[in-house]
Amino acid sequence: MNEEFRKIIEKAKRLRYPYNHLRILAYIATRILGDASEIKILRGMAAAYYTNGYCTTFEVDIYSPKLYNNPGILQMLGFRQHKEYLRSPWILEETDTVIDFVGLDIPFDFILVEIDGDGVEVLSLEDTLAYYLSEIIHWMPSKEAVQRVNMIYIAHQNRIRKDFLEKSLSKMNAYDSLKRVSPTKFSDKLSSKLIQFLEEIIKEG
Amino acid sequence: MNFLEYINSYVGLVSNKFLSKVNRLYDWMEPILDDSTIVLGELAGKRFNQYNEETERGFRVKIERLLSEELRNVKIYYVSDKHHVVEIIE
Numbered sequence: 001m002n003e004e005f006r007k008i009i010e011k012a013k014r015l016r017y018p019y020n021h022l023r024i025l026a027y028i029a030t031r032i033l034g035d036a037s038e039i040k041i042l043r044g045m046a047a048a049y050y051t052n053g054y055c056t057t058f059e060v061d062i063y064s065p066k067l068y069n070n071p072g073i074l075q076m077l078g079f080r081q082h083k084e085y086l087r088s089p090w091i092l093e094e095t096d097t098v099i100d101f102v103g104l105d106i107p108f109d110f111i112l113v114e115i116d117g118d119g120v121e122v123l124s125l126e127d128t129l130a131y132y133l134s135e136i137i138h139w140m141p142s143k144e145a146v147q148r149v150n151m152i153y154i155a156h157q158n159r160i161r162k163d164f165l166e167k168s169l170s171k172m173n174a175y176d177s178l179k180r181v182s183p184t185k186f187s188d189k190l191s192s193k194l195i196q197f198l199e200e201i202i203k204e205g
Numbered sequence: 206m207n208f209l210e211y212i213n214s215y216v217g218l219v220s221n222k223f224l225s226k227v228n229r230l231y232d233w234m235e236p237i238l239d240d241s242t243i244v245l246g247e248l249a250g251k252r253f254n255q256y257n258e259e260t261e262r263g264f265r266v267k268i269e270r271l272l273s274e275e276l277r278n279v280k281i282y283y284v285s286d287k288h289h290v291v292e293i294i295e
Binding site for chain 2: 016114
């Protein structure tokens with residue numbers, strides 16, 4: 001482990017969740033891999049970011065072909081792969097940063113998040129919300145999905161753009177499904193304000 | 206029961222009771238979510254306490270340490286929809 005990364009770890013250890021993990025990943029993306037776009041954060045950690053750490057997850061799901069194909073980088077930084085666990089995550093014990101590599105089968109949108117001078121990409125607000133909404137619409141949703149959807153909406157209700165959310169839902173084949181059955185079908189899972197918001201999207205769509 | 210315990214008692218439950226509480230707390234929670242990392246950190250800690258027993262993967266995240274009081278807060282600047290800056294408050 002190099003001295004520079006040692007200092008980053010010490011900084012990360014003094015940051016609140018989930019910014020501690022973002023700090024580590026931003027360093028790897030920007031200073032090791034060369035660009036913020038080299039690491040894209042998806043799913044639970046994106047939800048954690050948009051809820052300021054209220055929603056939590058054990059692992060960071062990332063899309064990073066460059067890092068996946070060069071495991072020596074993670075080894076050099078002190079990560080160890082734990083093949084005894086599902087999906088063989090890479091873990092940095094000092095900060096409890098757990099990395100899972102995932103694929104990218106949907107053309108997601110990402111935003112740049114800068115932290116302490118380095119950058120990393122995070123799934124966009126509307127795509128994160130749509131991802132968990134589509135789980136609720138299409139599947140028997142997990143408790144986490146229900147919580148994430150409601151909390152992300154509460155936290156960013158004035159920032160979420162209807163046209164962007166419509167596009168995000170369409171990407172995940174959830175817009176037509178929602179239109180067909182009506183958002184009120186999910187009144188036992190979604191807050192009334194979110195249902196109203198979704199109804200407005202369908203009406204204006 | 207204080208405010209935080211009150212919220213924490215309900216937010217993790219998927220039920221009509223949960224939803225009615227969320228709806229009722231809506232106006233209270235928005236400013237908290239936007240402005241107070243400390244409160245959310247405490248909420249996250251309490252929520253983690255419900256889940257941080259050994260997971261199916263066999264490891265646990267030491268969230269208690271991560272949420273200790275000496276940790277730094279952050280402020281997020283929304284430069285644009287595609288660009289956020291997380292400033293660490295020293």
